[in-house]
Amino acid sequence: MSDVVKPVLQVNGLTKVFDRRLACQDISFTLHRGEVLGIVGESGSGKSTLLKCLAGLMPPDAGNITLSLPDREECDLWRLEEAERERLLPTILAIIHQNARDGLRLDVSAGGNISEPLMTNGHRHYGTLRSVAMEWLKNVEIDPARVDDLPQTFSGGMQQRLQIARGLVTHPQLVLMDEPTGGLDVSVQAKLLDLLRRLVREFNLAVVIVTHDLGVARLLSDRLMVMQSGRVIETGLSDRVLEDPRQPYTQLLVSSVLQV
Amino acid sequence: MLDDLALNGEAEEYSYGFLDEQTKRMIRRAILKAVSIPGYQVPFGDREIPLPPGWGTGGIQVTASIIGKTDCLKVIDQGADDTTNAVSIRRFFARVARVNTTESTGEATIVQSRHRIPERPLQDDQILVMQVPQPEPLRRLVTSEVETRKLHAFARYGLMQVRLYEDIARYGNIVMSHDYPVRVHDRYLASPSPVPKFDNPKLHRSRALTIFGAGRERRIYAIPPFTDVRSIDFDDHPFERQKWQSCCARCGAEDSYLDEMLLDDAGNTQFVCSDTSYCNDRLSEGASR
Numbered sequence A: 001m002s003d004v005v006k007p008v009l010q011v012n013g014l015t016k017v018f019d020r021r022l023a024c025q026d027i028s029f030t031l032h033r034g035e036v037l038g039i040v041g042e043s044g045s046g047k048s049t050l051l052k053c054l055a056g057l058m059p060p061d062a063g064n065i066t067l068s069l070p071d072r073e074e075c076d077l078w079r080l081e082e083a084e085r086e087r088l089l090p091t092i093l094a095i096i097h098q099n100a101r102d103g104l105r106l107d108v109s110a111g112g113n114i115s116e117p118l119m120t121n122g123h124r125h126y127g128t129l130r131s132v133a134m135e136w137l138k139n140v141e142i143d144p145a146r147v148d149d150l151p152q153t154f155s156g157g158m159q160q161r162l163q164i165a166r167g168l169v170t171h172p173q174l175v176l177m178d179e180p181t182g183g184l185d186v187s188v189q190a191k192l193l194d195l196l197r198r199l200v201r202e203f204n205l206a207v208v209i210v211t212h213d214l215g216v217a218r219l220l221s222d223r224l225m226v227m228q229s230g231r232v233i234e235t236g237l238s239d240r241v242l243e244d245p246r247q248p249y250t251q252l253l254v255s256s257v258l259q260v
Numbered sequence B: 001m002l003d004d005l006a007l008n009g010e011a012e013e014y015s016y017g018f019l020d021e022q023t024k025r026m027i028r029r030a031i032l033k034a035v036s037i038p039g040y041q042v043p044f045g046d047r048e049i050p051l052p053p054g055w056g057t058g059g060i061q062v063t064a065s066i067i068g069k070t071d072c073l074k075v076i077d078q079g080a081d082d083t084t085n086a087v088s089i090r091r092f093f094a095r096v097a098r099v100n101t102t103e104s105t106g107e108a109t110i111v112q113s114r115h116r117i118p119e120r121p122l123q124d125d126q127i128l129v130m131q132v133p134q135p136e137p138l139r140r141l142v143t144s145e146v147e148t149r150k151l152h153a154f155a156r157y158g159l160m161q162v163r164l165y166e167d168i169a170r171y172g173n174i175v176m177s178h179d180y181p182v183r184v185h186d187r188y189l190a191s192p193s194p195v196p197k198f199d200n201p202k203l204h205r206s207r208a209l210t211i212f213g214a215g216r217e218r219r220i221y222a223i224p225p226f227t228d229v230r231s232i233d234f235d236d237h238p239f240e241r242q243k244w245q246s247c248c249a250r251c252g253a254e255d256s257y258l259d260e261m262l263l264d265d266a267g268n269t270q271f272v273c274s275d276t277s278y279c280n281d282r283l284s285e286g287a288s289r
């Protein structure tokens, strides 16, 4: 029993309704450490909604989100007391937004941005916070000398990398990314993807990444989940889904990309 | 202003302490709640209170609700008893509550104050009432009330710490010198009101009850006697009070908060106690010795 590694995340029958419109319908999947799950699908198919439910930002209307964490009993995210959930989430989960500005404090230095999650978790040693911040700047390939600069002085790609540093500094087990490479130049995107791949391996992260870029999906994710109108219509290993799509919608998605 | 109000109409027309009984009861309920949840900001009703805003109405409402005929009231503004504001509040209560007033910290049963906490440690039988313009310590960082409430509910105060971090990163030390936030009883983050951080340690395990009244924002919070009050800081950048090179030029005190005063037109200055009652007490003690 104990030698079977439980998935970090188990989602079962997740459903979310907005004004009687089903944004997410009966979604189930599991995710292990070191694994990257890509979610693809057209605009409005419910990708961000799913991510918000997973991130503790929005309660689902039905279904369970079960977390299995070391040194903790298995728990259902939305059955925890609100205070308990709010205390737990910043220590185990990070969310990387499409727009770095949503995930950063623009009036706070790079170092302050990276240190904040640690301070929220109770760290109180300035010297340590600062050296950890510089370490993380290096980790995301930003010159540590820029630790006191404001994010406004950073390029789009750098801001995104700063956001990633801020997200990963607490060593979360679970990372949720909503279009992390959207809005970036292709060359900047490629660099960011390399970085993400390295970090996933280095920290054995469990990652859910939402994207409508199949190239990104192929490069980063082990498995793919294809969504349409709030439902998962196809799921499998990324290579299989992309090379041998079974659903007509997935076939359309793949062929339309190939045509471009 | 306050004089005008109290003088309006016949002396008999207002209730004892100026506020009507209903209003006082409402404020007392808020005070009781505030005392039982140290540092938590208790909102109090939206009943209109006939006092001009911006004149320490939060403090006046609290004082008016707790004062009785046997009380002796001291009012200070920036440490002094003789500023226009302090004098008019003192006169106001002498009239509407028929209480004795004093300039001596030791004699007072209630001290209403703005910008300072008296140097002489307050005792069990004294209550300190602070006038507060902005009760929310997180307001300068978070504009949304919903958001600040949530941060308090989950005691998520990393953001306040970020502000200190930024100070050190930018200036080498924490430059925030007034209204320096405190954690009360290891739980709520609270604003000590715009007192110099020099006064923060006086709140720690004070023998006196401290009640904070914010009139415009309609909030009351309190620090009960003997409560732990910790100024937030870093392990390697601990909280420090302001320090001066010199002592008070009048009384020689080395342990009080000093104001720089202009001596002459040539621009020469000297440092004297900001707490005039403390300074005078020391002078007369010295003279009688």
Ligand SMILES: Nc1ncnc2c1ncn2[C@@H]1O[C@H](COP(=O)(O)OP(=O)(O)OP(=O)(O)O)[C@@H](O)[C@H]1O
Pocket (backbone or CB within 6 Å): A018, A019, A021, A023, A041, A042, A043, A044, A045, A046, A047, A048, A049, A050, A212
């Ligand atoms: N807060 C909300 N209130 C009402 N409806 C919403 C809300 N958020 C999302 N929706 C609806 O739910 C559906 C799914 O939206 P969602 O944002 O999850 O799509 P998405 O897959 O992330 O799309 P995109 O690729 O454009 O980001 C849409 O029909 C959307 O209009």
Ligand SMILES: [Mg+2]
Pocket (backbone or CB within 6 Å): A047, A048, A049, A178
């Ligand atoms: Mg979306």
Ligand SMILES: [Zn+2]
Pocket (backbone or CB within 6 Å): B248, B249, B250, B251, B252, B253, B272, B273, B278, B279, B280, B282
């Ligand atoms: Zn003096």
